[in-house]
Amino acid sequence: MHTAHTPASNWQKELQSSARDLRGLIEHLQRLHDVTESDIMSTPWAKRIAAAVKNESQLQSRFRFAVTDSYLLRARLDHDRCAILGQVLPDPTELDDPVFELDDPLAEDSHMPVPGLTHRYPDRVLWYLSHNCAVYCRFCMRKRKVSKAGTAPAGDQIAQALAYIREHSELHEVILSGGDPLSLSDATLDEILGALKGIDHIMSVRIHSRMPVTLPARITEELIEVLRRHSPLTLVTHFNHAQELGEDSLEAIRRLRSAGILLLNQSVLLKGINDTQEDLRELFLSLIKNGVKPYYLHQCDEVRGVSQFRVPIERGIELMKDLRGRIPGIALPLYVVDLPGGGGKVPADSSYLRRADAEGYVYENYEGHAYVLAPTYESSHQWTLPLKGADR
Ligand code: SF4
Structure with missing residues (x-):
């Protein structure tokens, strides 16, 4: 065909x-x-x-x-x-509704001091600017609001969020997310980026967007001019498979790079999509070849309605272990688990893992608190991780 x-x-x-x-x-x-x-x-x-x-x-x-x-x-x-x-x-x-799956497993909405802004880590906020995307990914971690019209902050809520960021000098980074923040107009983005760049304590502004993958035509010369004006900026895009790197996406990447944007990629480990060594190897190598640093490989969150995509953490650890030494270190992302209940991200294979057994995975976050993830069952499931004695 x-x-x-x-x-x-x-x-x-x-x-x-x-x-x-x-x-x-x-x-x-x-x-x-x-x-x-x-x-x-x-x-x-x-x-x-x-x-x-x-x-x-x-x-x-x-x-x-x-x-x-x-x-x-x-x-x-x-x-x-x-x-x-x-x-x-x-x-x-x-x-299906497995008991451990939740609409908002990362407790993003309960860590919102003002509408549309999650303040979970002490030094950074996640700002949901739009709940629209070019493509709706079935594994989306924000299914509870993404794609639902009227749930994104607008007008005075944007002003409220900016006021919060201005007032909190402990904040050093703002992550513009959604949905897809690049679904906003160039003029709105220009205004928001300008306001953020005018806040002295904000050292880093990061845009999370899947547009280079799903609608590369969005990366227009006009948008590039807006981004260039507010440089330095980081754009974290979201390729999950080398099949997504079409010529139009590569052109979007070239344009972003020409504007001096730091380009990173986050992927989600997805069953049936990229859960083989070959898939990940090709993806990470293609990204680095085109100037995009693989940043995170996420364990699929315990979001309602995405269990068909979830890969056992042991499998993810094995895959990453196999890749180390086989591809350049700079092409290897960090495999992370975002802890349920708002514990934050931790490396999946590390001293953060206290215990893995038939009841699930017990991870410790940066504050030393324990968080439990449900086991991911597979017919040939083997518990191969070393058990570390610690109570939940
Ligand atoms: S582009 Fe991102 S926010 Fe939008 S549906 Fe896909 S994963 Fe969710």
């Missing part, structure tokens, strides 16, 4: 015409890959598409579906581990 059509060139146009339901997905795949519906329904994806269609209204009511043409163009329908379809196609298992 070859690609026959390219996406609309203007990013707003592309966003407006993206597939918003499963009928749309099938039609866009037909157009972009020059195939018929029956071609699609004879690929390894047929069963999964049919299951998603059957449960579509329930799945959409939990978490919206949307995918851009530039992202879908990289799909490989003939491949049962297609990293593009695997990340965007809804799955009926999202409707």
Whole structure:
């Protein structure tokens, strides 16, 4: 199957015409890959598409579906581990509710001094500027609000957040997140970045955006000018698989680099997407080759409706161990677990792990408090980590 059509060139146009339901997905795949519906329904994806269609209204009511043409163009329908379809196609298992999964496992909303701002670590805040994204990833850790119109802060809430940041001189870093902060207009971003750069105690402004992956056309010359104006800035993007690094994404990366932006990448370890040594190796090497430093590999959080993606922590540790020495150290990200209840991030394989047994994983955070993660069961599951005696 070859690609026959390219996406609309203007990013707003592309966003407006993206597939918003499963009928749309099938039609866009037909157009972009020059195939018929029956071609699609004879690929390894047929069963999964049919299951998603059957449960579509329930799945959409939990978490919206949307995918851009530039992202879908990289799909490989003939491949049962297609990293593009695997990340965007809804799955009926999202409707399961294991007891340990929560809407907000990291307690981001209960650490909000003002709407839209999480202040969890002493020296930094996470600011949710928009709950819109170009593509809705089925493993999203913020399913509780991402994609839901009207949940993002606006107007006076932006002023309130800025006032909080100004008043708290212990803050040294602001992370602009969401959703995707680059779904805001250039003018709004310009204003927010200008305000942050005017605060003396803020040493670092970081933008977390998946647009270079999911809507590379968003990285326009005009946006680059805005970012350049407020340099130095760090942009942490989110590639999970080398399949996502299309020529348009590489061009977006080149543009960002030309503006002097420090480019980092965070990935999530995802079952069926990137949970092999080959997948991770190719991803990390491709990123470093193109000037993006792999920063974090995240253990998939205990968010409601994402268990189909969760890889046992032991497996993640093994994968990272196997990669060490096989790829340059600079291409290796830190494999981290974000502790439930707001404990913060800790390296997955380290002295932070107190105990791993059939009851779960017990990690200690930077303050010495213990946090428990549920075990991730697999039929061939082996508990191979050394047990360290410590009580919960
Ligand atoms: S781009 Fe990020 S915030 Fe948006 S759906 Fe994907 S993972 Fe969630």
